[in-house]
Amino acid sequence: MSGVRISRQQWDGLLGELDMARRQRHLLTYRALLERLQLPTPAMQTLTAALEHLAAIDARAEQPLRSSLVISQGASRLPRTGFFECAERLGRFTGPVDGMEAASWHASEVARVFEHPYSEEA
Template identity: 75%
Template sequence: MSVSISRQHWQALLGELESAQRQRHVVTYRAMIERLALPSPAMQTLAAALEHLAALDARAERPLRSALVISQGASRLPRTGFFECVSRLGRFSGASDGVAAASWHAAEVARVFEFTYSEDL
């Protein structure tokens, strides 16, 4: 199934990620879906948008803003699909859970917090 995100939701997503970056916070998938008021299938739409953004950031050799969106579970890591995506992009290799994933994710979040993104999207 193919999903797409409206221009309005895309701009709102970028705004929420910018706010999270500025405040040096991560945000859960659930909170992001609620803030954006995404229509069904909300999780698939958000995941597709975050993967698209990761590809854009990777192509521009920027830290991956999509790393700021995490699961609300105990791991406090993004979902498995995020790690599959960043593996395809050549940014991470390894299991999507465990120490390597947690360490890579923490470093990527720190990179996002320190980076200055331009308004070129």
């Protein structure tokens, strides 16, 4: 995990929160995750790096990106643009990172995450 200062316990906590959200078929905001995980400062960068690391793991395993379950609190109900840029680097998404294309790709990725049987040890 290049540059990610996150403990094993916090990483497991992140995976646990995402797994619970997936099973309950709901999304999490960055703020809610930050509050629950108590990440070291700068917390938002730490969370972003951890989510991007997880996206890379999911992409390598050819499974839907669990990090798509984390969204901004704003009206868009979408992840930050960095999520789409990361997905693009991983070869999962192409197009403008803010707009209908991104929104519809995100909605289908979330649906795929909800349906995917992730292995427990990932």
